[in-house]
Amino acid sequence: MSNKAGHQARKRFGQNFLHDPGVIERIVRAIHPKPEDTLVEIGPGLGAITEEILAVNPRLQVVELDRDLIPVLRTKFFNYPEFRIHEADALSFDFSQLADDDRGLRIIGNLPYNISTPLIFHLLGQAGVVKDMHFMLQKEVVQRLAAVPGDNNYGRLGIMAQYFCKVQPLFEVGPGAFRPAPKVDSAIVRLVPHETLPHPAKDLGTLQAVVRTAFNARRKTLRKALGSLITVDQLQSLGINDGLRPENLSLADYVLIADLLVDQKVSDAGSEEVSND
Known part of the structure; x- marks a missing residue:
């Protein structure tokens, strides 16, 4: 037209x-x-x-x-x-x-x-x-x-x-x-x-990866949707129910998961350095 x-x-x-x-x-x-x-x-x-x-x-x-x-x-x-x-x-x-x-x-x-x-x-x-x-x-x-x-x-x-x-x-x-x-x-x-981010992540790329992975399997429970990234024990240590679906978690929850993965990566890198010495 x-x-x-x-x-x-x-x-x-x-x-x-x-x-x-x-x-x-x-x-x-x-x-x-x-x-x-x-x-x-x-x-x-x-x-x-x-x-x-x-x-x-x-x-x-x-x-x-x-x-x-x-x-x-x-x-x-x-x-x-x-x-x-x-x-x-x-x-x-x-x-x-x-x-x-x-x-x-x-x-x-x-x-x-x-x-x-x-x-x-x-x-x-x-x-x-x-x-x-x-x-x-x-x-x-x-x-x-x-x-x-x-x-x-x-x-x-x-x-x-x-x-x-x-x-x-x-x-x-x-x-x-x-x-x-x-x-x-x-x-x-x-x-x-936001002038100050309400839930700043330690690493934005990790947060984006967690959210993308979760919603690629949005109909599954978290233990399955995020199974390639995080264990059931780790989710529970954050106070997150692994039986929930991705759509039930808040932004703050996703930041918690992403930050745990960042900390784990740092910890793994540190122990690798120690074992190489």
């Missing part, structure tokens, strides 16, 4: 252009942009949200992969000389290069459904330079981000998002707000990186 600017929404980029003025206004109100903010928009599309943000913050920067959209954006916003377009794939883009020393990045975007999960993981890895993030996502993805132990939607995405950020679902958006209309409901979410 084409639109006013004559651009065909592309399936391979997962494009669904926002056009509902009421929804756009509500999103911008939730973002609450200020002139001094360092704002970056991912996938501006035809500039529906871009236009509203630029009116407040003329230094907005955008990251856009579809090269056919770039001349549309340049033409539409030619009267904003500080407006910058980065022609790049957000999945591999280094957002930290855009951060000012004294204020964090504010990242916004109507994220394509087909890349939203890997893109969020990519951005979480750069959370240290981010002040906040506001995203339009598939409603189910927002539910996964905000899920708590015991929820059907609880898993790796929610655990790692909550490790780095406070997750605030804001409101839902129906398919009619987009062209073409997607087959799913959408929702707006706010992610605010």
Whole structure:
């Protein structure tokens, strides 16, 4: 389906252009942009949200992969000389290069459904330079981000998002707000990186490996799901019931398991050194 600017929404980029003025206004109100903010928009599309943000913050920067959209954006916003377009794939883009020393990045975007999960993981890895993030996502993805132990939607995405950020679902958006209309409901979410991590892990890579291993076998009990990493005795020493399923453990529990594995690795390395002397 084409639109006013004559651009065909592309399936391979997962494009669904926002056009509902009421929804756009509500999103911008939730973002609450200020002139001094360092704002970056991912996938501006035809500039529906871009236009509203630029009116407040003329230094907005955008990251856009579809090269056919770039001349549309340049033409539409030619009267904003500080407006910058980065022609790049957000999945591999280094957002930290855009951060000012004294204020964090504010990242916004109507994220394509087909890349939203890997893109969020990519951005979480750069959370240290981010002040906040506001995203339009598939409603189910927002539910996964905000899920708590015991929820059907609880898993790796929610655990790692909550490790780095406070997750605030804001409101839902129906398919009619987009062209073409997607087959799913959408929702707006706010992610605010923690100033101090509530449950810091001794080694992030170990935590990620534990969570990934657990949820690769989410229907199994912990003794089976994590059997390749940790013994039943070790789980019980942490006060964790080995008969539970991965979805029953909190972020704090996963950090406990990961830290025990890190300590064990250090201990094993130490005893190996002693035996080699």
